[in-house]
Amino acid sequence: MGGKVAARVAAAKAKFPTVPGTEExxxxxxxxxxxRSVGDAxxxxxxxxxxxxxxxxxxxxxxxxxxxxxxIESARSEATSAFGNGAVYLERCIERGRHIxxxxxxxxxGTVVPFVERECSIQRRxxxxxxxxxxxxxxxxxxxxxxxxxxRLATSVGYTNAGTIECLYDERSEEFYFLEMNxxxxxxxxxxxxxxxxxxxxxxxxIAQGEPLTIDPERALTPDGHAIECRVYAEDPAAGFxxxxxxxxxxxxxxxxxxxxxxxxxxxxxxxMFYDSMVSKVISHAVDRRHAIARMIRAxxxxxxxxxxxxxxxxxxxxxxxxxxxxRFDTTYLDRVLEKWDGxxxxxxTDDGVVEQLVIVAAAISIAVKGLGSTAGQSGVDDSSKWRxxxxxxxxx
Numbered sequence: 001m002g003g004k005v006a007a008r009v010a011a012a013k014a015k016f017p018t019v020p021g022t023e024e025x026x027x028x029x030x031x032x033x034x035x036r037s038v039g040d041a042x043x044x045x046x047x048x049x050x051x052x053x054x055x056x057x058x059x060x061x062x063x064x065x066x067x068x069x070x071x072i073e074s075a076r077s078e079a080t081s082a083f084g085n086g087a088v089y090l091e092r093c094i095e096r097g098r099h100i101x102x103x104x105x106x107x108x109x110g111t112v113v114p115f116v117e118r119e120c121s122i123q124r125r126x127x128x129x130x131x132x133x134x135x136x137x138x139x140x141x142x143x144x145x146x147x148x149x150x151x152r153l154a155t156s157v158g159y160t161n162a163g164t165i166e167c168l169y170d171e172r173s174e175e176f177y178f179l180e181m182n183x184x185x186x187x188x189x190x191x192x193x194x195x196x197x198x199x200x201x202x203x204x205x206x207i208a209q210g211e212p213l214t215i216d217p218e219r220a221l222t223p224d225g226h227a228i229e230c231r232v233y234a235e236d237p238a239a240g241f242x243x244x245x246x247x248x249x250x251x252x253x254x255x256x257x258x259x260x261x262x263x264x265x266x267x268x269x270x271x272x273m274f275y276d277s278m279v280s281k282v283i284s285h286a287v288d289r290r291h292a293i294a295r296m297i298r299a300x301x302x303x304x305x306x307x308x309x310x311x312x313x314x315x316x317x318x319x320x321x322x323x324x325x326x327x328r329f330d331t332t333y334l335d336r337v338l339e340k341w342d343g344x345x346x347x348x349x350t351d352d353g354v355v356e357q358l359v360i361v362a363a364a365i366s367i368a369v370k371g372l373g374s375t376a377g378q379s380g381v382d383d384s385s386k387w388r389x390x391x392x393x394x395x396x397x
Contacts, residue, residue, distance in 0.1 A: 001157055001181040004051050005089050011178040014156040016149045019168060019177040021091035025051050028076075028086075032069055038090060039068045045093040048072050050079035050086075054182070056126030057082040061093060096330045097168040099123065100135055100176060102150045103192045104163050105203055107213040112154045114147040115192050115220045120166075121331050122324075124241050129311065129334065130318070131188035132228040133195050136289060136327030137171055146176060147221055153181070162189075162204050171330070187231065187281065190260060194227035194285040196220055226289040228296050232280045234271040236309040237338070245273035249307035254299035258285045258292075271308055279310060289327075293319055317341060 001007045005025055011018050021042055026035065039046060039062070048071045050058025058079030060071035072088060080086035103115040119135035120128045134143070150165050164186050166179040189200050198215060207213070235241045251267040263280030271277060282303065284296035300316050321337060323329055 001159065001163070002052075002183045004049060004053065004180050005087075007181050008089075008178065010157050011153055014149075014153040016153050016165075016178045017176065019091050019094060019179065021046075022089045025087040025089050026072065035069060035072060036065060039065055042090045043092050045095070047091045047093050048075040048088050049091055050075060050083060050088055052083040052085040052087070053079060054083075056123075058088065059126050094168050094170055094177065096332060097170055098135070098137065098330050099128070099166065099179075100138065100146070100169040101164050101166040101186075102146050103186075103189065103200070104150050104154050104159070104165060105200070105207065105213060105215065106154050106159045106161065106163070107207050108160055108210055109212045110155070111213045112151045112159070113213055113215050113217055113220050114150040115196060115198075116223045117143060117146060118188055118191055120188060121329055122318075122334050123331055124334050126331075128188060129231050129233070130228065130315070131191055131231075132226065132289070132292070133191040134223045134226065135169075138169070139174070142169075142174060142176070143221065149176075149178075153178075159183075161207050162200055187278075188229055190262060190281060190283045191227040191229050194260065194283060195223040195225055197224065225285055225287045226292040227283060227285040228289075228292050229281055229283045230296060230300065230315045231278055231311070232282060232303075232305075232315075233311045234277045234279050234308045235311055237311055237314040237341075238309075241311075243273065243277045244308045244310075245271045245277070246308040247271075248279075248305065250304050252302075252304035253280070254282065254302035256295075256299070256302075258295045259283070259299045260285070279305070290325075293325065314341070 001010065005023070008018050008021070009023060022038060026038065030038070044065065045061060045063040048060040048062060053059060058075050060075045062068050062071045075088050076086040079088060099120040101118050101120055103118065104112055106112040116134050117138050118131055118133045120131045122128070122130040146167065153165060154163065162185045164182040166182065167176045168179055169176045185200060185204060193200055196219060198220065203213070203215070233241070234244045234246070236244050248265060248267055248269045248271065251265060251269065253261045253263065260283040261280055262283070265279055271279065282296065282299055284292050284299060286292040286295050297316065297319050300312055300319070303312055305312060318324055318337065323333065323337070
């Protein structure tokens with residue numbers, strides 16, 4: 001299932017709907033006319049995708065036939081550099097589709113447990129930046145259909161351990177199509193853990209030891225509240241998400257009820273230029289989506305990172321966008337919304353109410369600092385933590 005073309009064939013055999021496309025890699029010996037014929041048969045717009053791809057690498061969107069040959073050449077070159085395999089295939093592009101995925105666990109005894117879906121439509125360069133669970137648009141009927149299709153596919157190939165079946169969802173027709181299967185635990189797995197209370201990593205180890213799955217399937221498919229994850233990258237959104245390697249001069253993570261941070265950095269860490277620019281993952285969990293968004297905004301406002309540009313300011317702004325709040329987005333959403341973001345609006349607001357709140361907070365901090373100075377040595381209690389707790393309590397309302 002790690003090879004995308006073979007995975008598409010397996011999905012079709014398991015009666016899992018697939019996006020129209022080539023059933024095998026495009027031949028490197030194919031002539032220009034043959035490639036054009038293949039493109040016409042698939043239909044435009046289409047994607048050129050690396051067979052061994054991932055993270056958006058070796059992937060090109062082709063809207064017209066005259067761009068096909070150049071796109072195939074470019075995708076092959078990038079795929080060879082990234083994966084050591086330049087094979088590509090063609091796949092129809094579903095306009096305004098949503099990226100929905102299903103986490104599965106499968107043991108060595110024939111049991112497959114699918115989990116509640118994850119919504120991963122907010123992407124840049126085909127790389128996810130915000131994920132959530134459950135999806136704001138998937139109905140219970142579709143959730144069950146996705147789960148049944150996932151069981152059929154995983155069972156048919158004898159899959160074991162953790163994996164993710166990624167799909168494209170057409171909201172208008174309420175139909176879903178198989179894209180690929182990631183044969184590993186994914187970056188966004190914490191949102192699934194937060195809404196189910198199931199430790200996926202722990203179960204990976206137990207399955208590897210030969211233990212049978214004892215997870216209640218209904219528990220795995222029934223979300224408890226809502227969870228959102230923001231991938232914090234050392235990138236500059238205002239400069240086309242240009243990677244920004246450098247020294248983290250200040251690094252202080254948010255905390256509080258319903259907040260989880262997965263990270264491996266600290267102040268003084270050097271963000272390298274040779275690897276993935278992700279700094280951390282911030283996850284919020286609450287009783288529903290509205291409160292999960294509120295908690296995430298509060299956490300991002302508490303997050304202190306300096307030394308390199310990050311995606312945190314963009315997220316602060318994005319989570320208050322009307323379309324995001326309403327759940328009106330697809331895989332092209334981020335590109336569209338960035339057209340109205342000037343990069344400064346998230347750093348300084350001219351709204352009178354916001355300014356007034358900032359003045360009040362600044363005054364409170366000033367008083368707290370003075371209080372700390374006058375009571376130094378008299379108490380072991382850090383008064384600054386009281387202000388932090390008060391802010392968090394307000395963020396929970």
